Amino acid sequence: MSAQRILGIDPGLRVTGFGVIEMHGQQLRYVASGCIKSSDKDLLPARIATLFAGISEVIATYRPDQSAIEKVFVNVNPQSTLLLGQARGAAISALVHGGLSVAEYTALQVKQAVVGHGKAAKAQVQAMVVRLLGLSGAPSADAADALACAICHAHGGQGLGALATAGYRVRGGRLIG
Amino acid sequence: MSAQRILGIDPGLRVTGFGVIEMHGQQLRYVASGCIKSSDKDLLPARIATLFAGISEVIATYRPDQSAIEKVFVNVNPQSTLLLGQARGAAISALVHGGLSVAEYTALQVKQAVVGHGKAAKAQVQAMVVRLLGLSGAPSADAADALACAICHAHGGQGLGALATAGYRVRGGRLIG
Numbered sequence: 096m097s098a099q100r101i102l103g104i105d106p107g108l109r110v111t112g113f114g115v116i117e118m119h120g121q122q123l124r125y126v127a128s129g130c131i132k133s134s135d136k137d138l139l140p141a142r143i144a145t146l147f148a149g150i151s152e153v154i155a156t157y158r159p160d161q162s163a164i165e166k167v168f169v170n171v172n173p174q175s176t177l178l179l180g181q182a183r184g185a186a187i188s189a190l191v192h193g194g195l196s197v198a199e200y201t202a203l204q205v206k207q208a209v210v211g212h213g214k215a216a217k218a219q220v221q222a223m224v225v226r227l228l229g230l231s232g233a234p235s236a237d238a239a240d241a242l243a244c245a246i247c248h249a250h251g252g253q254g255l256g257a258l259a260t261a262g263y264r265v266r267g268g269r270l271i272g
Numbered sequence: 273m274s275a276q277r278i279l280g281i282d283p284g285l286r287v288t289g290f291g292v293i294e295m296h297g298q299q300l301r302y303v304a305s306g307c308i309k310s311s312d313k314d315l316l317p318a319r320i321a322t323l324f325a326g327i328s329e330v331i332a333t334y335r336p337d338q339s340a341i342e343k344v345f346v347n348v349n350p351q352s353t354l355l356l357g358q359a360r361g362a363a364i365s366a367l368v369h370g371g372l373s374v375a376e377y378t379a380l381q382v383k384q385a386v387v388g389h390g391k392a393a394k395a396q397v398q399a400m401v402v403r404l405l406g407l408s409g410a411p412s413a414d415a416a417d418a419l420a421c422a423i424c425h426a427h428g429g430q431g432l433g434a435l436a437t438a439g440y441r442v443r444g445g446r447l448i449g
Binding site for chain 1: 315316317320321324344346347350351353354355356357358359360361362363364365366367368369373374376
């Protein structure tokens with residue numbers, strides 16, 4: 096099987112994280128990651144335009160084969176829920192417009208896949224992303240979440256069981272060694 | 273000033289209404305209207321893809337110069353708010369990707385512009401859209417809302433005052449004659 100590139104997206108109106116990884120069989124390789132930001136001083140259509148154009152540019156640059164995006168949850172503030180929903184709708188639009196399949200994973204699934212349990216803190220997700228991809232430095236929290244979502248997809252949305260099968264050593268929900 | 277085509281959008285995940293009108297100075301002319309529907313049996317990315325492609329097709333077919341979209345409100349059900357937000361984000365993405373400016377109006381502004389008061393029922397909006405555009409039959413409620421949004425934009429987001437200036441006879445918040 097040839098290498099597959101996966102684009103992971105952690106959607107948000109203020110900051111959308113993206114991460115691109117390459118899967119050679121069971122081996123994962125880091126390709127790129129970063130953030131697309133929009134200012135809350137801009138009107139919503141301009142912010143949606145920034146987000147859509149940003150993701151489209153990532154797709155044009157790194158040419159992923161598949162994509163995965165985090166499911167989002169309703170916020171205590173309904174207005175925030177509405178804004179987050181619009182950002183996620185724009186992100187999915189850019190992915191489908193770019194011809195990509197779009198898989199969806201909850202934050203719980205992503206954390207279970209990468210850290211081994213669903214209540215992991217942001218810092219743990221970052222640390223595991225660094226380890227799994229052999230990075231020399233930690234990506235920003237949003238980029239790390241996007242990379243984690245791509246990793247989750249690479250392992251079929253499964254947890255560390257899949258990683259263990261892939262040759263990683265796992266004990267008590269943690270990678271060891 | 274040459275004729276300007278305005279695309280109005282009433283966003284929704286299940287049904288998104290669209291309406292295209294042409295503005296020759298103060299004269300309004302109906303061009304087209306309809307609905308883009310998606311099935312709740314499909315996964316969200318497929319529904320977003322349908323909505324994005326549908327609006328893109330409307331833009332390619334009718335080549336509007338400007339667009340206007342209804343602002344949406346938070347629902348009592350937060351999950352519905354999230355879905356509606358994602359539909360609206362996809363709609364705005366299609367509009368900005370199509371190179372259109374996007375104006376936003378609340379349902380209150382739209383109703384005030386078309387019926388003359390903000391508490392108008394759906395049937396009143398439909399009836400006024402039929403009258404203002406000289407239609408031979410009533411469009412569906414979603415298409416009528418989209419046409420109403422386009423009419424609101426044509427009159428600069430203003431109420432019946434603008435219509436009166438344009439030669440319509442208005443009394444007590446209603447068009448007469």
